[in-house]
Amino acid sequence: MPENPMRQADETRSSGRELSFRSFAAQAGAAFLVTWGIVWIYIAAFPMAYQSRDYPLMRAKEQLLAQCRPNAVVVFGDSKVVAGVLPSVMNIPVENLAFPAATPVETYFFAKRLLRCPETPRLVVIAHSASQYPQDKFFWSILTSAGVLDTADIHAVEADANTLGDDELERAERPNAVPLALLPELYAIRFPPLYFGNLLGGYVAARWRYNERAYQETILSGGRSSFGTADRSDGVGDEAAMTDWQVSPLINLYMNRTLDLLAAHHVPVVIITLPMNDATCAHLPPVIQPRFSAYLAGIAEAHPNVELADPTIPCWPDHYFGDDMHFNMSGALSYSHRLQYILTALLRENDNEATAQPLDRETMLAWINASVRVPAEPETPDD
Amino acid sequence: MLFNSYSFVFTFLPLALIGFYALGHFGRASGAVWLVLTSLVFYSFWNPAYVLLLLGSIAFNFAISLRLDTNRDRPARQRAWLAFGITADIAVLVYYKYLGALIGFATGLGLTSLHAPSILLPLGISFFTFTQIGYLVDVQQGVVQDRSPLNYMLFVSFFPHLIAGPILHNREIMPQFAQEQTYRFSGENLAIGSVIFIIGLAKKCLFADPIAGLVTTGFADTAHLTMASAWMLMLTYAAQLYFDFSGYTDMAIGIARMFNVRFPVNFNSPHKATCIIEFWQRWHMTLTRLLTLYLFNPMVLAAVRRRTARGLPVDRKAQAKPAAFLRMTAMPLFITMALAGIWHGAGLQFLVFGLLHGVSLTVNHAWRIIRPSLRAVKPGRLERFGNWTLTLAAILVALVFFRAPGMAAALQTVSAMAGAHGSGIALQGLSSLAGPLGMIFAQHGAAAATTGLKSIEAFVQNGEVALLWFIILAMPNSQQIMNRYEPVLGRVTASRWPTLTWRPTPAWAMATGAVGAFAVMAIAGTTEFVYFQF
Numbered sequence: 001m002p003e004n005p006m007r008q009a010d011e012t013r014s015s016g017r018e019l020s021f022r023s024f025a026a027q028a029g030a031a032f033l034v035t036w037g038i039v040w041i042y043i044a045a046f047p048m049a050y051q052s053r054d055y056p057l058m059r060a061k062e063q064l065l066a067q068c069r070p071n072a073v074v075v076f077g078d079s080k081v082v083a084g085v086l087p088s089v090m091n092i093p094v095e096n097l098a099f100p101a102a103t104p105v106e107t108y109f110f111a112k113r114l115l116r117c118p119e120t121p122r123l124v125v126i127a128h129s130a131s132q133y134p135q136d137k138f139f140w141s142i143l144t145s146a147g148v149l150d151t152a153d154i155h156a157v158e159a160d161a162n163t164l165g166d167d168e169l170e171r172a173e174r175p176n177a178v179p180l181a182l183l184p185e186l187y188a189i190r191f192p193p194l195y196f197g198n199l200l201g202g203y204v205a206a207r208w209r210y211n212e213r214a215y216q217e218t219i220l221s222g223g224r225s226s227f228g229t230a231d232r233s234d235g236v237g238d239e240a241a242m243t244d245w246q247v248s249p250l251i252n253l254y255m256n257r258t259l260d261l262l263a264a265h266h267v268p269v270v271i272i273t274l275p276m277n278d279a280t281c282a283h284l285p286p287v288i289q290p291r292f293s294a295y296l297a298g299i300a301e302a303h304p305n306v307e308l309a310d311p312t313i314p315c316w317p318d319h320y321f322g323d324d325m326h327f328n329m330s331g332a333l334s335y336s337h338r339l340q341y342i343l344t345a346l347l348r349e350n351d352n353e354a355t356a357q358p359l360d361r362e363t364m365l366a367w368i369n370a371s372v373r374v375p376a377e378p379e380t381p382d383d
Numbered sequence: 384m385l386f387n388s389y390s391f392v393f394t395f396l397p398l399a400l401i402g403f404y405a406l407g408h409f410g411r412a413s414g415a416v417w418l419v420l421t422s423l424v425f426y427s428f429w430n431p432a433y434v435l436l437l438l439g440s441i442a443f444n445f446a447i448s449l450r451l452d453t454n455r456d457r458p459a460r461q462r463a464w465l466a467f468g469i470t471a472d473i474a475v476l477v478y479y480k481y482l483g484a485l486i487g488f489a490t491g492l493g494l495t496s497l498h499a500p501s502i503l504l505p506l507g508i509s510f511f512t513f514t515q516i517g518y519l520v521d522v523q524q525g526v527v528q529d530r531s532p533l534n535y536m537l538f539v540s541f542f543p544h545l546i547a548g549p550i551l552h553n554r555e556i557m558p559q560f561a562q563e564q565t566y567r568f569s570g571e572n573l574a575i576g577s578v579i580f581i582i583g584l585a586k587k588c589l590f591a592d593p594i595a596g597l598v599t600t601g602f603a604d605t606a607h608l609t610m611a612s613a614w615m616l617m618l619t620y621a622a623q624l625y626f627d628f629s630g631y632t633d634m635a636i637g638i639a640r641m642f643n644v645r646f647p648v649n650f651n652s653p654h655k656a657t658c659i660i661e662f663w664q665r666w667h668m669t670l671t672r673l674l675t676l677y678l679f680n681p682m683v684l685a686a687v688r689r690r691t692a693r694g695l696p697v698d699r700k701a702q703a704k705p706a707a708f709l710r711m712t713a714m715p716l717f718i719t720m721a722l723a724g725i726w727h728g729a730g731l732q733f734l735v736f737g738l739l740h741g742v743s744l745t746v747n748h749a750w751r752i753i754r755p756s757l758r759a760v761k762p763g764r765l766e767r768f769g770n771w772t773l774t775l776a777a778i779l780v781a782l783v784f785f786r787a788p789g790m791a792a793a794l795q796t797v798s799a800m801a802g803a804h805g806s807g808i809a810l811q812g813l814s815s816l817a818g819p820l821g822m823i824f825a826q827h828g829a830a831a832a833t834t835g836l837k838s839i840e841a842f843v844q845n846g847e848v849a850l851l852w853f854i855i856l857a858m859p860n861s862q863q864i865m866n867r868y869e870p871v872l873g874r875v876t877a878s879r880w881p882t883l884t885w886r887p888t889p890a891w892a893m894a895t896g897a898v899g900a901f902a903v904m905a906i907a908g909t910t911e912f913v914y915f916q917f
Binding site for chain 2 (some may be wrong): 018178
């Protein structure tokens with residue numbers, strides 16, 4: 001400095017004891033550590049108070065998993081399934097264990113936990129959107145943050161990614177200020193910087209009430225939760241933003257691993273794809289549909305326990321959608337009734353293959369997708 | 384490397400400081416060399432290859448400055464060397480910053496079939512280019528005292544200002560680098576610098592970043608903005624930009640202070656301005672100074688000389704006449720502001736941003752000249768409020784072109800602000816009670832569990848933006864808080880809130896530590912500085 005700072009003779013000089021700069025630094029450092037500690041304790045102790053809705057959803061799914069509901073049909077998938085499958089209106093036991101942003105990677109770990117139950121599920125439905133196959137984009141920011149994967153799971157996925165030479169976890173959305181190598185451990189100990197954005201976004205405790213309600217509603221509905229709630233949406237979904245479609249090596253590995261795991265436990269699997277709104281269908285690049293269908297068909301062919309219910313991505317009217325990607329309640333009700341119809345037929349087919357009426361799936365799906373364009377509700381299996 | 388990153392805060396900065404004070408103990412030269420090296424390492428974290436560009440630029444400009452010195456007795460040759468130096472600097476800037484856009488523009492008009500090359504913009508190139516052009520002009524005019532190459536290198540590359548300013552003037556910085564005491568440890572400067580750095584970090588991570596998502600969401604769908612929501616969007620963006628850029632500047636000032644160097648003031652509560660001229664005297668002040676010194680003033684001087692040579696009057700009365708006003712004020716203003724706009728980016732929208740400010744400044748100057756009688760009367764509270772509102776409105780409209788992703792989106796936003804898409808004030812439940820922002824951002828994402836939460840979040844978000852504007856308009860700025868310890872070069876007006884003047888007391892220690900902890904925690908969710916793209 002060219003000269004020593006000149007002190008202003010302000011009136012504040014006399015009020016309050018002034019410290020030496022050394023003491024000031026010590027006291028400020030102590031205040032830093034105490035504040036850090038308090039925030040850390042709060043973050044670890046009260047996640048429902050500030051976390052985004054993924055956290056109560058995760059808690060609810062864990063709860064549903066822990067119930068080990070016997071004889072159930074379990075549905076895995078991403079947020080489209082979370083919003084679109086409403087088990088509480090279906091007259092067969094269904095559990096919606098889908099999770100926002102989940103890819104087959106996370107589905108594998110859900111399936112692993114599910115198979116720890118004393119009874120295996122009657123049927124597993126896997127329904128990931130086409131946009132969930134090219135990359136596990138939210139591996140860190142949503143799925144690890146919400147606690148979908150524990151540290152051992154994360155390390156296992158990282159090891160697989162390294163073996164495959166797949167760098168998608170490095171490219172995935174994550175807090176760039178924190179070294180990637182430390183992320184699994186730092187998430188495990190709820191390192192404050194990783195959750196501070198949620199704390200600010202949740203205004204410290206403003207989300208508590210709503211997270212508790214979301215948790216309860218998800219449990220009561222069998223795993224369903226709302227995303228967009230508009231009466232209709234002509235927004236264009238993520239699928240239309242893709243210019244090409246290909247599955248990532250890591251996701252392909254876990255898709256196959258999940259199906260092998262379920263096969264080892266003699267669990268039949270059906271793969272479905274949830275509908276897009278008409279607006280998204282109109283903007284879907286032509287290359288996406290055939291590549292996606294071919295991949296699913298190949299998967300079904302390679303795994304004897306797997307049936308591919310529908311190789312195409314259905315297009316439903318915009319009024320069934322609450323936002324560009326997700327069903328609103330009307331869409332969820334309508335879709336759940338139709339899904340129930342398919343599942344019931346499949347269960348009958350699986351339970352008694354010799355006597356059951358063979359499922360004319362093509363005709364049935366054509367009817368289902370066509371019927372959503374007329375106001376009449378389809379016949380339910382009981383009718 | 385970002386100032387708001389853990390690697391900078393906990394590794395680079397401490398190591399740089401330890402090395403600086405340890406080597407400074409052995410003398411000025413070793414401390415200065417260390418600072419140059421750390422600055423180059425800092426720059427290389429972004430792209431090591433461009434360190435050569437930076438070094439080349441420094442070497443070239445210093446060589447030109449030597450030619451300017453040796454030709455001091457031959458003015459024509461000296462002017463030629465100056466023109467060569469400036470042209471070369473501008474050519475490099477044009478190549479990296481504007482060539483792709485210019486070719487794209489020409490291709491769009493069918494003038495060429497060339498493909499726009501993909502050139503990575505070197506970080507801070509606008510800043511270090513203009514800093515050095517200013518130096519060359521000063522050398523040519525004989526106002527530079529310190530001609531030491533080491534001090535020059537340090538002046539250009541000193542890492543706190545290298546990437547995004549403040550834009551330094553050699554006269555205020557190089558003498559500081561020449562002093563021995565700059566290289567001696569000062570606990571006081573370290574403490575004061577740390578506090579200023581924490582204030583900047585808090586502005587960036589706790590104030591600017593949390594509302595960045597709202598701005599992104601709003602500009603992603605400009606077609607659906609109503610009048611009220613468009614104005615709210617622009618208020619939100621103006622707050623984000625102010626806290627982001629002034630936060631960065633505070634961090635730079637704080638870091639420099641830790642190294643015993645004082646930087647010039649760059650922001651002085653710009654949104655408290657009651658006219659657009661005052662706004663530019665308070666916003667990015669070092670850029671305004673640079674443009675005034677090296678662009679506007681020479682143009683005005685040339686116009687005055689031309690009129691004088693033709694025997695025309697140049698006094699105040701003459702300036703009130705349209706032709707003279709046009710030549711001596713409006714034209715230089717428009718050219719300066721157009722270049723200021725383009726300085727920020729190659730798009731047409733940046734030019735519009737600059738020209739809109741040119742219009743506002745011209746009207747403001749015209750008003751001052753045509754209605755001088757009004758200046759004699761101190762404006763009342765209502766008039767001041769009216770002036771402030773008009774100034775803010777002009778700033779927000781211009782800012783649309785600064786932020787919008789393209790001209791089409793900018794025009795949609797401006798037409799929404801003018802009411803072309805409806806007022807958007809109709810009440811529709813709690814979400815609307817929360818304000819128009821609540822309606823735009825009702826689909827803020829999956830974080831909202833229910834409609835109720837969306838409404839509450841929208842309500843709090845509006846409150847958040849209102850709180851930020853309260854801080855902008857009513858609270859003392861960083862310099863005023865630190866006023867007692869001369870945080871910046873230049874005069875700082877005293878705050879109306881003496882209790883918010885920082886002193887090394889236990890209460891301030893607690894506040895500093897707590898805010899520092901919050902700001903450091905918030906780093907993980909932080910984003911790049913808005914001004915890094917310039």
